[in-house]
Amino acid sequence: MSKPSLPHSCKRSPCPIACTLDILGDKWTLLVIRDLFVGKKTYGEFQASPEGIPSNILADRLKRLLEHEIVEKTPYQQRPVRYAYTLTPKGRALGNVLKAMVQWGEAHIPGSQALMKR
Amino acid sequence: MSKPSLPHSCKRSPCPIACTLDILGDKWTLLVIRDLFVGKKTYGEFQASPEGIPSNILADRLKRLLEHEIVEKTPYQQRPVRYAYTLTPKGRALGNVLKAMVQWGEAHIPGSQALMKR
DNA sequence: TCTAGTCACTTTCAAATTAAAAGTTATGAG
DNA sequence: CTCATAACTTTTAATTTGAAAGTGACTAGA
Numbered sequence: 001m002s003k004p005s006l007p008h009s010c011k012r013s014p015c016p017i018a019c020t021l022d023i024l025g026d027k028w029t030l031l032v033i034r035d036l037f038v039g040k041k042t043y044g045e046f047q048a049s050p051e052g053i054p055s056n057i058l059a060d061r062l063k064r065l066l067e068h069e070i071v072e073k074t075p076y077q078q079r080p081v082r083y084a085y086t087l088t089p090k091g092r093a094l095g096n097v098l099k100a101m102v103q104w105g106e107a108h109i110p111g112s113q114a115l116m117k118r
Numbered sequence: 119m120s121k122p123s124l125p126h127s128c129k130r131s132p133c134p135i136a137c138t139l140d141i142l143g144d145k146w147t148l149l150v151i152r153d154l155f156v157g158k159k160t161y162g163e164f165q166a167s168p169e170g171i172p173s174n175i176l177a178d179r180l181k182r183l184l185e186h187e188i189v190e191k192t193p194y195q196q197r198p199v200r201y202a203y204t205l206t207p208k209g210r211a212l213g214n215v216l217k218a219m220v221q222w223g224e225a226h227i228p229g230s231q232a233l234m235k236r
Numbered sequence: 237t238c239t240a241g242t243c244a245c246t247t248t249c250a251a252a253t254t255a256a257a258a259g260t261t262a263t264g265a266g
Numbered sequence: 267c268t269c270a271t272a273a274c275t276t277t278t279a280a281t282t283t284g285a286a287a288g289t290g291a292c293t294a295g296a
């Protein structure tokens with residue numbers, strides 16, 4: 001017994017950065033979370049964002065975020081049933097990550113400009 | 119003339135989060151930057167990190183980080199020539215992004231524990 | 237000189253992921 | 267019926283990733 005089998009989500013190492021990237025280290029996940037932060041709630045609204053996330057990727061990412069309890073899904077109407085996604089406290093805690101990225105992007109990437117309020 | 123052609127690095131939209139993710143939105147890039155923050159400098163040191171980045175991916179990411187002037191490469195010896203990578207000011211400015219990820223990971227991912235100093 | 241070893245990559249190729257587009261399901265409106 | 271909408275799912279091709287082996291420039295040792 002050499003590898004002590006990392007608990008839970010930590011797939012590669014116990015480093016919190018590696019663990020975080022195992023969940024949201026890709027091109028799309030944090031954009032969905034950004035959308036939730038600015039008040040978007042539905043599948044259609046996420047799809048309508050200017051970056052144009054592919055539909056299958058969106059479905060996959062929402063599923064992962066649900067599994068990790070970063071977002072919640074509740075029906076906002078019956079017949080036909082339609083869903084609203086919202087951030088959990090765990091998801092809202094990602095605000096600082098987004099904020100740091102906004103700051104870095106605005107300071108260092110020419111042409112980037114904040115759309116996010118706050 | 120409908121699409122005003124986004125300047126420079128902004129591939130998908132002018133949102134600073136999207137622009138930032140265009141550069142470092144993947145599973146490995148921020149781990150290399152983490153390594154640089156803790157003082158690792160050489161290709162071999164990056165490869166030796168516990169997550170085990172594949173060699174071709176490491177080469178690709180270092181190239182991208184050089185292109186974006188997030189890291190610099192300088193020979194630290196001749197005959198045979200060997201290189202040291204270091205963060206530029208632009209790269210060091212990513213400290214807040216890493217810090218936010220460490221905080222979130224430690225608070226929300228069971229089993230994750232900081233290895234990074236400060 | 238021959239052999240082994242180190243470092244910093246590069247190449248190869250199979251497997252996994254992503255992207256684009258079209259299709260599905262449930263339902264209401266006309 | 268037929269059309270429209272929201273929320274997905276499926277299909278298929280293209281791209282990216284990962285694992286492993288290979289390369290080039292040397293150095294040190296037998």
